[in-house]
Amino acid sequence: xxxxxxxxxxxxxxxxxxxxxxxxxxxxxxxxxxxxxxxxxxxxxxxxxxxxxxxxxxxxxxxxxxxxxxxxxxxxxxxx
Amino acid sequence: xxxxxxxxxxxxxxxxxxxxxxxxxxxxxxxxxxxxxxxxxxxxxxxxxxxxxxxxxxxxxxxxxxxxxxxxxxxxxxxxxxxxxxxxxxxxxxxxxxxxxxxxxxxxxxxxxxxxxxxxxxxxxxxxxxxxxxxxxxxxxxxxxxxxxxxxxxxxxxxxxxxxxxxxxxxxxxxxxxxxxxxxxxxxxxxxxxxxx
Amino acid sequence: xxxxxxxxxxxxxxxxxxxxxxxxxxxxxxxxxxxxxxxxxxxxxxxxxxxxxxxxxxxxxxxxxxxxxxxxxxxxxxxxxxxxxxxxxxxxxxxxxxxxxxxxxxxxxxxxxxxxxxxxxxxxxxxxxxxxxxxxxxxxxxxxxxxxxxxxxxxxxxxxxxxxxxxxxxxxxxxxxxxxx
Numbered sequence: 001x002x003x004x005x006x007x008x009x010x011x012x013x014x015x016x017x018x019x020x021x022x023x024x025x026x027x028x029x030x031x032x033x034x035x036x037x038x039x040x041x042x043x044x045x046x047x048x049x050x051x052x053x054x055x056x057x058x059x060x061x062x063x064x065x066x067x068x069x070x071x072x073x074x075x076x077x078x079x080x
Numbered sequence: 081x082x083x084x085x086x087x088x089x090x091x092x093x094x095x096x097x098x099x100x101x102x103x104x105x106x107x108x109x110x111x112x113x114x115x116x117x118x119x120x121x122x123x124x125x126x127x128x129x130x131x132x133x134x135x136x137x138x139x140x141x142x143x144x145x146x147x148x149x150x151x152x153x154x155x156x157x158x159x160x161x162x163x164x165x166x167x168x169x170x171x172x173x174x175x176x177x178x179x180x181x182x183x184x185x186x187x188x189x190x191x192x193x194x195x196x197x198x199x200x201x202x203x204x205x206x207x208x209x210x211x212x213x214x215x216x217x218x219x220x221x222x223x224x225x226x227x228x229x230x231x232x233x234x235x236x237x238x239x240x241x242x243x244x245x246x247x248x249x250x251x252x253x254x255x256x257x258x259x260x261x262x263x264x265x266x267x268x269x270x271x272x273x274x275x276x277x
Numbered sequence: 278x279x280x281x282x283x284x285x286x287x288x289x290x291x292x293x294x295x296x297x298x299x300x301x302x303x304x305x306x307x308x309x310x311x312x313x314x315x316x317x318x319x320x321x322x323x324x325x326x327x328x329x330x331x332x333x334x335x336x337x338x339x340x341x342x343x344x345x346x347x348x349x350x351x352x353x354x355x356x357x358x359x360x361x362x363x364x365x366x367x368x369x370x371x372x373x374x375x376x377x378x379x380x381x382x383x384x385x386x387x388x389x390x391x392x393x394x395x396x397x398x399x400x401x402x403x404x405x406x407x408x409x410x411x412x413x414x415x416x417x418x419x420x421x422x423x424x425x426x427x428x429x430x431x432x433x434x435x436x437x438x439x440x441x442x443x444x445x446x447x448x449x450x451x452x453x454x455x456x457x458x
Contacts, residue, residue: 015124015198020098026119027102029165030111039165040241044407047187047385058189058204060094067101076104169402186387213389213442214432232439239385240421240445241404 021059028066035073045069123198129268131162132195132245136271137263139172140250150174153245157195166243167194173236174247175273180227181234182220182273183244184212192243196268203272213237223274246273365420366448371397373424374454375446386450390442393430394454398443399423406447419448 016022032042045065053061070076091099105111135157139146149156153170157163170192173181185191186209191199202208211219216233220226227233236244248270254262269275367373377392385407401421423443428436 016120017201018095020095022120022123023102023116024098025123026116027098027105027111029119030115031105034110038405040405040407043188043190044385046189050188054206058201063094063098063101070101070105070110075108075110171399186389187385213387214435215437216440217437229439232441233437234425235440235442237387237442237444239387240401240447242401242421242423242445 016059021062024059024063024066028062028069031066031069031073031075037073042066042069045072123193127164127193127195128197129195129266129271130263131160131197132192132268132271133263133266134160134259135162135172135195135245136247136266137259139247140254140262141259146247149247162194164194166190167192169241170195170243170245172245172247173234175249177231177249179232179234180220180273181236181244181246182212182216183236183238183246184209185238186210186213187239190238190243192245195245196271200268220274225269225275246271248277251277365400367397367400367420367422367451367453369397369400372454373397373422373451375424375450376452380450385447387444389431390424390426390444390446393426395424395426395430395444397422398425401445404447406449421445421447422451424451 016025028042032039042065045068046062049061049065049068050056050058052064056064102111102113102116106113135149138160139149145156145159148159149172153172154163154168156172157167157170175181184203189199189204191203208219213235216235217227217229220233238244248266250262251265254265257265265277267275267277270277372394373396374394375386375390375392380386380391399422401423403418404421406417406419422445424446426442426444428438428440428442430436431442
């Protein structure tokens with residue numbers, strides 16, 4: 001599941017610029033679904049991550065938000 | 081430059097972090113790799129502006145459907161088989177000769193996934209998010225969508241649960257067109273409000 | 278359609294073309310054990326059963342004995358208006374002012390509307406109030422409003438003519454104001 005050939009397309013446009021973006025996107029959806037949280041719970045972290053570093057590439061903020069959510073929910077500590 | 085045949089590109093730091101996080105979450109039973117694959121596939125194939133275009137075309141040809149769509153977007157959109165995450169509360173706003181609507185999310189990137197797919201990079205960019213609420217007429221002109229001074233501009237900032245979809249004006253000279261032909265005229269940008277069909 | 282612990286949505290669950298309305302995606306088991314939204318959950322579950330979307334048996338199988346304590350006359354309008362704990366304070370047409378302080382921690386109130394006056398144009402479905410602090414003890418549903426702000430109110434002379442911005446704001450961000458914006 002790596003490499004340019006695997007990049008997803010929709011109407012001739014890429015849904016994600018790189019495979020890792022799709023992975024971190026899917027992970028966020030999965031964690032929220034598993035925990036039975038509303039999507040807004042992740043969004044709160046995303047909003048904070050973007051505000052924290054507005055010029056950071058979008059999906060890197062997404063990754064930071066997911067890491068914060070995971071830590072916040074006690075799934076894993078930041079050490080792991 | 082690296083020789084791709086013998087030295088595959090090293091993962092970047094962010095790719096390593098994503099991989100590590102995925103391994104950890106799988107270990108903890110939070111996600112499975114298959115689930116992630118399905119999500120990526122859905123966002124790539126099932127969700128996209130071709131869905132919204134069908135909704136718009138239907139509203140253009142069927143005044144009763146249009147009335148239902150404007151009264152309560154989510155169930156009307158569901159009539160065509162579309163719905164899902166970030167589409168649970170969709171409000172459709174109609175462009176008219178007197179009113180031009182445009183959508184933004186100043187806080188992050190909220191966007192009606194089931195009818196438009198994932199947002200384009202410019203929609204998520206700090207300049208778009210900051211400027212559209214501040215100087216919409218100038219920004220729209222820059223983006224190739226000049227709006228005359230006499231036309232009211234309504235900006236919708238998706239700051240809570242509602243996701244907005246713009247119903248563009250039906251172009252002139254399309255009276256005989258089929259729904260499929262009409263749908264082909266509707267662009268993602270028109271449904272965000274930064275273009276006209 | 279319900280999320281299953283362990284991360285594996287039912288095969289094709291996320292890939293199903295026909296998704297249902299938001300209230301059908303709730304996982305009653307999680308919400309019950311988490312202590313959130315109990316009143317809303319009861320109202321929604323009743324609506325689901327009455328609407329034929331799920332059977333009582335399915336709910337019970339997922340979450341154990343499932344309280345459906347609302348009277349049969351509950352309607353969609355009642356559910357959208359929110360549980361008894363939070364009746365909407367404002368109506369369409371009300372002039373309101375956004376608070377300009379007290380926004381500690383995570384917030385959904387964009388900075389550019391703080392302290393500004395607007396008018397309610399829509400009352401939206403009840404939503405869980407965003408956390409004001411990282412570990413708020415209580416989660417409460419409250420009404421959300423689409424509030425229209427004229428551009429000149431937000432940006433003064435720089436604000437364009439014939440421009441306005443609508444922002445979706447949680448009730449506790451708003452105060453009544455006597456002045457029409």
